[in-house]
Amino acid sequence: MCRWAAYLGEPIFLEDIVSRPAHSLIRQSQGATRCVTPVNADGFGIAWYGERAEPGLYRDVMPAWSDPNLRSLVGQVRSRLFLAHVRASTGTATSRNNCHPFTAGRWSFMHNGQFGGYDSFRRHADVLIRDDLYQHRKGATDSEALFLVALGEGLDQDPQRAMECAVGRMEALARQKGVAPHVRAACALSDGERLYVLRYSSDDHAPSLYYRWSDSRQGWAVVSEPLETDEGDWQEVAAGSFCVFGATDVRIGAFNPQNLTLAA
Amino acid sequence: MCRWAAYLGEPIFLEDIVSRPAHSLIRQSQGATRCVTPVNADGFGIAWYGERAEPGLYRDVMPAWSDPNLRSLVGQVRSRLFLAHVRASTGTATSRNNCHPFTAGRWSFMHNGQFGGYDSFRRHADVLIRDDLYQHRKGATDSEALFLVALGEGLDQDPQRAMECAVGRMEALARQKGVAPHVRAACALSDGERLYVLRYSSDDHAPSLYYRWSDSRQGWAVVSEPLETDEGDWQEVAAGSFCVFGATDVRIGAFNPQNLTLAA
Amino acid sequence: MCRWAAYLGEPIFLEDIVSRPAHSLIRQSQGATRCVTPVNADGFGIAWYGERAEPGLYRDVMPAWSDPNLRSLVGQVRSRLFLAHVRASTGTATSRNNCHPFTAGRWSFMHNGQFGGYDSFRRHADVLIRDDLYQHRKGATDSEALFLVALGEGLDQDPQRAMECAVGRMEALARQKGVAPHVRAACALSDGERLYVLRYSSDDHAPSLYYRWSDSRQGWAVVSEPLETDEGDWQEVAAGSFCVFGATDVRIGAFNPQNLTLAA
């Protein structure tokens, strides 16, 4: 499992989410409290939107707490929309290309969770990626595959439907060739305008996920774990939800992956 | 392109090939003389056979000349059979998982060369990898794909035939979807007993390749570029050859990739 | 030796200096034309000033051309004042803490050149660093020592005098304990307001250094090598000069290191 945090709103320094809060993402990398792997030290990454359509991307393989470049970057860069992730590998190698977020064009994507037995159907997952998107396949994670499959299913046109297709296809592979739990997923993705978030699992252990509107920041934070213990107004994202965060509003609906049966 | 060196014979310190000769592999990483990219600084790797059936593997992303771990390792480790590689990327990212050699079980493999337009048929190349070998697909290079395709074609049973199949299949993809030059390859591979080497290209620019028996070392060196300028007895491996080096003998034959036509 | 580039003016994307010009700093890392070491691949770094008094700092040990984080960062970050450096080690280890620029508080500093025989008087150079500044001594280079000695000599009050003192003290050590050439230096430093540049050597081989005002950018570039071959209006900084670049003006004077004789 992993921990992540995302933000959409008036521009803030990345450190206001990543490193300054009492239970910031970097603190969670050292001692997460709401998941089975308290240490998330197998690399990290941030994707942020600035003046360009495509996001910036910074990823490295050391623990987030020990990288001076990260510390400097989050203290300098101010952004209205960013994704940040600390990784605890579920098996795949620790390498930059396996660190979240992943990006392609204007899209960014990150994932906390897993597809059970992924190693046994990795090749089949890769086959689901559309030919013209395969150039973006740089690492070996289930998460990157999920993202690229979703891109091919039409993230640009209908993000929710594309994610429902992609999760459905991967879940079908996991059911056919993998092991339980077939899917556990808390995902955040963005096209540079909106922040899309989903929480879903095929069993009843969906990864923890919370969101909160900050009046002082005039922005949304969506996080694996609340950033401050004394903020009582974090809302839990219900399992089986898809959320669309806009500048000042959020729309939450049911997330229903396509129920697919694969031909043997 | 890249540069590489391999050794089979009485155990020697890796540094006797990697760093001590006047035109050692590390020197070639700074200033190769027989290829178009004189600087080969996009990572490096060594695979060596010791007491176990599986080889050791050490790879990193900095230039070979600047890594103190490498310098220390090649001064300590003595081996009867090893592969060493310095990389100049032809496009794929600089990451440990894209550095040569690649290993799977007792096999090790490295490659200098390229498949033209590989990015446009990467997914098709991945599909050629056998399902049970896909767990070894960690990076994104054409070279790793070639190795894993060859494993699936029976490296264990008949190395030459397996390589002829694998190169043939990849060449067919390159001809169908890629760009010229379709194949340029100097490969070394080993099962821990013998050292197999091939030099081939679909045009008339096969990567440079030489070999030499050393009486003082009682061993074979096979290299992209001769290690000493005053050793006049380096033999060029002819383009279109497959060589099998044993403890004291070498058998050289024609290398003929399968001529395949792919269905559209 | 190394190569570097600095900018002061209207905010531009870092890539406009670092990676986009025909002979950009990254190109110079692969093939510098005006110094004896064409390849500058022993790490790199950038320091940039944004909304805060202290600069951001990003440094890593791979060649500048192969780091995707750097590529992304220079395409996202826009700055009115920044320093960028690619390193060719003159002996010290390749490590992040030995990469330029160095920073302390609001100051940033980078250096191309060397102090002859520095290894033989490193400890004596460290002793010159003021006690309260020693916390900033993270690596082992002569360049970082020079910067910290200069800070202790009053960079805040009088940058030129502080650099003349610091270079003078280091040169005295080199003359007493080192080897020729005693000093070769092209330095850039900044307090977040002005850009200070010096070119000096104790022999007649000062590192190359040029500057140019760009009307289109409304800013100054100071570089080891001109960024475009078709821009004829690059001015050479004369050896033995100290330059103070302001928003639209430059003041150039003689740089005379203190002539010190050390007690044995």
Add this chain to the structure above:
Amino acid sequence: MCRWAAYLGEPIFLEDIVSRPAHSLIRQSQGATRCVTPVNADGFGIAWYGERAEPGLYRDVMPAWSDPNLRSLVGQVRSRLFLAHVRASTGTATSRNNCHPFTAGRWSFMHNGQFGGYDSFRRHADVLIRDDLYQHRKGATDSEALFLVALGEGLDQDPQRAMECAVGRMEALARQKGVAPHVRAACALSDGERLYVLRYSSDDHAPSLYYRWSDSRQGWAVVSEPLETDEGDWQEVAAGSFCVFGATDVRIGAFNPQNLTLAA
């Protein structure tokens, strides 16, 4: 704090200490049980003696558990004498040069513990290093300084006395300029023949330290934490002890740092 393990005896694969035991050093890097910092993920290192007088050295900045090079190396290299360390920084940067063990000539050294307020007297500690040994000062840790001071005090002639001098000098600095606790230290060092170990603190919280003779391996293991929970015969090293391990014997005596008063 950190965790470490050392071995002297009949040659074994490094993995027999580093990664295979139920509470191996790598396990301790993820969940140490006898120190206040359960996670020791700020880099790691191994120094091992082979055929040469000088030890091999492999260090890197990621967590020990996530480095495939380390996993491969400890499975290939067999040694009669080695030191292995996982680091939890007490403030100094995570960099290879700050990772233990440190080596100089035939000596290797590692340390678990700290000198209180070291940042406030770092420069004074550096001044204690002998001029001709200063070339080995590559990082910024108190541990490396302690090692180099001890080398200058005569490790070659009398290891215990040299360590008593070095610890005494550093402790005097800590008492004069630092903060409590002034010294906490569990150190292992070797000249390639014997394994020297000390456990000491200026308060009553010396870092945990145990040793055990293995009949099956015919060797000594000295460790921060016992490697197997079902081995009841681990002996605690008493605080204030200096141990000299030979092939089959150990000599344990009192460790009394020199009581020095520094002139103001």
